[in-house]
Amino acid sequence: MKTGEQHRESLRDGRAVYINGGRVPDVTVHPAFRRSIDTVCALYDIASDEQNRDLMTCKNEAGVTINRIWQLPHTHSDLVKRREALEFWSMQHAGFFGRSPDHVASCISGLYMGRDIFEAADPARAAALVDYYRYASESDLFLTYVIINPQGDVRNPGDPPSTRRIAASVVDQGPSGIVIDGAKMLASGGVMANEVFVTCIQPLAPGDEALAFSAVLPMNTPGLRILSRKSYEEGASSVFDNPMASRFDENDAILVFENVTVPWERVFVHNDRDLCAKQFFATPAHVYQNYQAMIRLKTKLTFLVGIARKIAQVNGTERFPSVRETLGQLAADVGMLDAMVAGMEAKGTSYGSYFIPDHHSLYSAQTITQKLYPRFIEQLRDLAGGGVIMLPSSSKDMENPEMMEWIRKTQASPVLDAADRVKFFKLAWDCIGSEFASRHTQYEMFYAGASFVPKNHSFRTFDWDRSTTLVDQMLSSY
Numbered sequence: 001m002k003t004g005e006q007h008r009e010s011l012r013d014g015r016a017v018y019i020n021g022g023r024v025p026d027v028t029v030h031p032a033f034r035r036s037i038d039t040v041c042a043l044y045d046i047a048s049d050e051q052n053r054d055l056m057t058c059k060n061e062a063g064v065t066i067n068r069i070w071q072l073p074h075t076h077s078d079l080v081k082r083r084e085a086l087e088f089w090s091m092q093h094a095g096f097f098g099r100s101p102d103h104v105a106s107c108i109s110g111l112y113m114g115r116d117i118f119e120a121a122d123p124a125r126a127a128a129l130v131d132y133y134r135y136a137s138e139s140d141l142f143l144t145y146v147i148i149n150p151q152g153d154v155r156n157p158g159d160p161p162s163t164r165r166i167a168a169s170v171v172d173q174g175p176s177g178i179v180i181d182g183a184k185m186l187a188s189g190g191v192m193a194n195e196v197f198v199t200c201i202q203p204l205a206p207g208d209e210a211l212a213f214s215a216v217l218p219m220n221t222p223g224l225r226i227l228s229r230k231s232y233e234e235g236a237s238s239v240f241d242n243p244m245a246s247r248f249d250e251n252d253a254i255l256v257f258e259n260v261t262v263p264w265e266r267v268f269v270h271n272d273r274d275l276c277a278k279q280f281f282a283t284p285a286h287v288y289q290n291y292q293a294m295i296r297l298k299t300k301l302t303f304l305v306g307i308a309r310k311i312a313q314v315n316g317t318e319r320f321p322s323v324r325e326t327l328g329q330l331a332a333d334v335g336m337l338d339a340m341v342a343g344m345e346a347k348g349t350s351y352g353s354y355f356i357p358d359h360h361s362l363y364s365a366q367t368i369t370q371k372l373y374p375r376f377i378e379q380l381r382d383l384a385g386g387g388v389i390m391l392p393s394s395s396k397d398m399e400n401p402e403m404m405e406w407i408r409k410t411q412a413s414p415v416l417d418a419a420d421r422v423k424f425f426k427l428a429w430d431c432i433g434s435e436f437a438s439r440h441t442q443y444e445m446f447y448a449g450a451s452f453v454p455k456n457h458s459f460r461t462f463d464w465d466r467s468t469t470l471v472d473q474m475l476s477s478y
Contacts, residue, residue: 001048001057001067002140004041010194011037013220017191017253019228027191032231035239035247037192040142043089043101047140056085060137069102070109070137073355079345086295095300096248098293098443099188104143104197107289108133111268113354114283118268121275129268132216136195143216145197146184146255168198168257169210170271177263178213178270187253188443190226193219196255201280204273212276214269215262225256232436240395243427245436284356290448291357294341294365297373297444301334304376307428311383314421316414326379333372340365360461366454373444380432388429391422398422 112133118126149167168182199214236242312318347358411418
């Protein structure tokens with residue numbers, strides 16, 4: 001178990017992060033990243049706090065105490081205990097850190113639980129995976145991943161199979177390992193992570209063997225470039241004016257690999273399209289990592305429905321039947337997801353000695369929430385009306401006595417004084433309407449892929465035989 005300060009120090013490793021036209025000497029003090037890094041460090045302090053030991057830690061299979069984000073559940077009770085820890089962690093950022101350390105820890109843990117798939121394909125690669133899981137879990141690493149190829153990375157009809165792709169590819173190999181060159185997206189949280197898991201979750205065609213690899217490497221590996229998007233944290237004038245963007249901007253980045261060498265002991269898949277796909281869908285990895293995502297999203301929607309209720313109270317509209325109807329629908333949506341997460345656990349199944357969430361319950365939740373989240377945000381905006389727009393330009397307005405007198409006259413509410421009303425609506429806007437909030441709407445709509453992706457997972461994991469048997473039984477009854 002590491003502390004927040006130990007994590008902060010681990011980020012001062014010479015990593016090549018670029019933003020606003022230049023390289024960042026130290027991400028822990030840069031205004032684009034420092035407060036969000038503080039948030040991650042606070043998570044590690046919470047996990048390592050002796051008062052939270054029972055909640056946040058467990059023993060691994062070797063008897064070593066580890067963060068529960070790396071737990072391998074053997075029973076339904078194990079799964080529930082881990083979920084309670086993940087919920088507690090996600091409450092610290094209200095679910096707005098989509099790629100918090102528990103996400104890719106869930107992925108790597110799922111790969112480890114399915115190590116039999118790797119052993120059947122390549123025992124050496126399986127051994128690398130086993131060693132890495134133990135190392136990462138006992139070191140309490142923060143991992144991100146890049147598993148999607150750049151959107152412009154397409155092969156045109158008629159191109160020879162050997163045509164180079166934009167996507168990161170294996171361009172060489174030798175006794176020391178493989179060499180990767182190219183780009184990958186989308187390294188959410190990568191600026192503040194220790195290592196990155198690089199692979200491809202998209203289908204690969206014959207001739208794409210160079211893209212069919214799976215490996216992990218430190219973020220400061222020579223030749224790895226981290227190209228950050230615009231920082232919403234850096235654009236936040238203060239915590240008061242942007243309380244979410246200023247502290248919970250996990251950031252997203254494109255990773256560029258310039259002939260990066262990865263040693264064999266960090267390579268789990270090599271030149272194997274079949275295993276590249278199986279690592280996610282024949283092992284518990286995909287369902288386990290997205291089960292974590294549903295736990296986080298449940299926390300986020302619970303927070304947002306609290307914002308909705310308070311908007312109605314502050315505006316004095318909660319007594320209106322139409323507003324109560326909207327709040328009731330939002331509450332029902334949260335209740336549905338809460339029940340679906342519990343259902344994933346209750347309907348869980350065994351994978352070897354491990355107990356994993358139910359696949360179809362998970363994919364049902366993903367399919368539904370992709371459409372639910374933007375509708376949820378739209379309903380909050382309907383409740384808020386113009387109040388979240390007509391706010392003081394910044395907290396500095398409130399430091400001017402003359403302006404503050406005008407603010408008191410124009411910003412009062414039936415339940416809050418002007419200063420508290422402004423503070424609350426600044427928070428609400430940063431959750432539902434700011435550029436930071438818009439990014440989150442896009443993230444929740446597409447982190448699981450385009451809408452057809454979870455729908456296809458739902459299709460392939462549903463018990464169609466049970467349904468069609470009921471139809472056949474009815475047909476045979478007359």
